Amino acid sequence: MRCRKCGKPAVINMRHHKLALCKEHFLEWIVEQTERFIRKYRMFTHDDKVLVAVSGGKDSLGLWDVLWRLGYQADGLYIDLGIDGGFGYSNQSKELTVAFAEERGLKLHIVDVAASYGATIPEMARLTHRGKGKPCSVCGLVKRHEMNRIARDFGYSVLATGHNLDDEAAVLFGNTLTWATGYLVRQGPVLEAAPGLARKVKPFFRFYERETAAYALLRGIKYIYDECPFSVGAKSIYYKKLLNRLEADRPGAKLQFYLGFLRAKEEGLFAQRAEEVVETLHTCPVCGQPTSAPGKCAFCRLVERVEEAKRRRELSDASP
Amino acid sequence: MPAKLILRDKTYEVPHGITIKQALKKLDISAEEVIPTREGELVTEDTRLKDGDVIRLVDVISGG
Ligand code: SF4
Ligand SMILES: [Zn+2]
Ligand SMILES: [Zn+2]
Numbered sequence A: 001m002r003c004r005k006c007g008k009p010a011v012i013n014m015r016h017h018k019l020a021l022c023k024e025h026f027l028e029w030i031v032e033q034t035e036r037f038i039r040k041y042r043m044f045t046h047d048d049k050v051l052v053a054v055s056g057g058k059d060s061l062g063l064w065d066v067l068w069r070l071g072y073q074a075d076g077l078y079i080d081l082g083i084d085g086g087f088g089y090s091n092q093s094k095e096l097t098v099a100f101a102e103e104r105g106l107k108l109h110i111v112d113v114a115a116s117y118g119a120t121i122p123e124m125a126r127l128t129h130r131g132k133g134k135p136c137s138v139c140g141l142v143k144r145h146e147m148n149r150i151a152r153d154f155g156y157s158v159l160a161t162g163h164n165l166d167d168e169a170a171v172l173f174g175n176t177l178t179w180a181t182g183y184l185v186r187q188g189p190v191l192e193a194a195p196g197l198a199r200k201v202k203p204f205f206r207f208y209e210r211e212t213a214a215y216a217l218l219r220g221i222k223y224i225y226d227e228c229p230f231s232v233g234a235k236s237i238y239y240k241k242l243l244n245r246l247e248a249d250r251p252g253a254k255l256q257f258y259l260g261f262l263r264a265k266e267e268g269l270f271a272q273r274a275e276e277v278v279e280t281l282h283t284c285p286v287c288g289q290p291t292s293a294p295g296k297c298a299f300c301r302l303v304e305r306v307e308e309a310k311r312r313r314e315l316s317d318a319s320p
Numbered sequence B: 001m002p003a004k005l006i007l008r009d010k011t012y013e014v015p016h017g018i019t020i021k022q023a024l025k026k027l028d029i030s031a032e033e034v035i036p037t038r039e040g041e042l043v044t045e046d047t048r049l050k051d052g053d054v055i056r057l058v059d060v061i062s063g064g
Helices: A023-040 A058-069 A089-104 A113-117 A121-127 A136-153 A165-177 A181-186 A209-219 A235-249 A253-266 A271-279 A298-318 B020-027
Strands: A012-014 A019-021 A049-054 A073-080 A108-112 A158-160 A199-201 B003-007 B010-014 B034-038 B054-059
Touching (some): A019 A023, A023 A058, A049 A058, A058 A073, A058 A089, A073 A089, A073 A113, A121 A298, A136 A158, A209 B034
Parallel strands (some): A049 A158, A073 A108, A158 A199, B003 B054
Antiparallel strands (some): B003 B010, B034 B054
């Protein structure tokens, strides 16, 4: 197979675009397309201060690399979750992220969850008996809260994440199976800012996971290849595999599924619900972030319960 | 000598002469979920396997 632009041997064939490209032209294509999506979906401009949430994985590091090449003011945020999994998952991904930032002279914020809140993510889940052996719900809550906090405290106007089309299509598929209208309203490549909440964008949302992986490989980005140990058996992986079976028979099916959803949303499906959601927001008296009910937010309640559980444990350890 | 396909810690042997696409199909590995590489370079799925070829498949799916 040959590159459509120059005729050299292709490194990737994107059947859904009927497009095969060589290394040079694929790298160029990803950068150009990202710029096109940022403009088309009005994500941000060169005047914005962008905070990129980086995990050490192919998508977030790839995104940060592209934004840097495009000349955006993009700093990174790494959240150290304290997950080991027998191979130092968090340590390894942190080291790769730090090395990536240093090589390019980029600014990186690091939040150490255990140092800031007294427990790692798996410890928090255990201490508060949440998640039935999987800390993912605690993890999601903490990550969301910390991203908003850093964005607000350091004056970033927009928060960018590396979600790709497969991530988005898998979430959409899950939400559609249960008709989770409350989640469907809020799903999209751009989430406008709300009081206390940063604007959120996903500049890679139209790239297939295969393309973001190819970008990282071809660019020589060293990313964490091993997955978070808690992602084993995740529903999102199951949905991705189902969607890929569809994709194999009908190239472009994943993309159409997601873009069709965005179009339907634009045409007013779910619109009324969106207003209801905004109306029910309250402000947490401790951290100032919005919450769906009056009183402390879910994150502040979690931190409180972690502290209580630790105190109780210390008391029982101290008693004879 | 057949060709080898390596995915994470598994090695599969396939006859040479077929394409990577055909080999993946034989092994029931989704072509959407891997990127084939040979000697560190990315190759497309229509590449025909030569005697003794070693193809490393990079897993692209991440979850959680
Ligand atoms: S798999 Fe679960 S615990 Fe691991 S990073 Fe993802 S959400 Fe967090
Ligand atoms: Zn080319
Ligand atoms: Zn709070």
